[in-house]
Amino acid sequence: MRIDIITIFPAFFDALDISLLGKARQTGLIDLQVHDLRDHTHDRHRTVDDTPYGGGAGMVMKPEPWGDALDAVLPQATDAAAGPAVDGPLVIFPSPAGVRFDQAMARELAAEEHLVFGCGRYEGIDQRVVDHYAARTRVRLVSLGDYVLNGGEVAVMAMIEAVGRLIPGVVGNPESLVEESHENGLLEYPSYTKPASWRDLEVPPVLLSGNHGAIAAWRHDQQLERTRRVRPDLLPEANAENTHSTRG
C-alpha cells in the first residue's frame, strides 16, 4: 500500500518510523511519504492560510498550495467529463464533519492500493479543494469522533495505525487480529498472564483449566457482559431495534 500525507507539521509523523509500521515501511509493505504543504507555497513567508470570506474568527487554508500538493501525489487528471476515477487513490480529509471512522472502515481502507491524507489546520481547508478533487477522484471526509482537534494529524495517525495493522504481513501473528474489540461486533474479553496470583488478585480458574471449550465459552460470555455494560449500542438487538425504529 502507498500512503501519502500532506501536512504543515511533517515532524508529527516521525513516530511512523518506529514499531510495526516503521518495520512495514522498511520492508516495503507500506510505502509512506510525508509531504510539507509549505513546500508548495511560492511566497517568502510560505503562506498557507488567509482570512475567511464572509468574516468570522480564525483562518482558512488557501486552495493554491493544496492544489499543487495534491497534484504532485495524484495521477494526472483524466477527462474531467468522465467523472471521478473509481479506481484511483482515495483522498481522506479528517474532519469533525466527516463520516465516523470505525473498524469496518479500517478494514475497507486496508484493501486500498493508495491512500492520500490531507491534514487541515486552522478553521479548515477552502471547500473548493474538496470539490475540485471530488470531481477527479474519490474523496472522503472522515471523523474520529464527535469532538474537535486542532488539526488532522492526530486523526491521520490513528487511522494509519488502525489500517496499517490490518495489512497482511504487518502484524506478526494474524491470529491476534481475530479476537479483538469490534472484530466480531463485540468488545474483547479481559486478558491475563503470569503470575497466577498478583496482589491477592487471581486469574479466573477456567483459564488455568486447560479446557479449551470452557475457556472459549467463558471468553464469549465476557465479551457479551462487557459489551452490554460498556457499549450496549453494539449489541445486535440494539441494532435490530434501531432498524425497526428508523423504518417508523
Ligand SMILES: NC(=O)c1ccno1
Ligand atoms: N474529530 C475529528 O476527527 C477531527 C479532525 C480534525 N478535527 O477533528
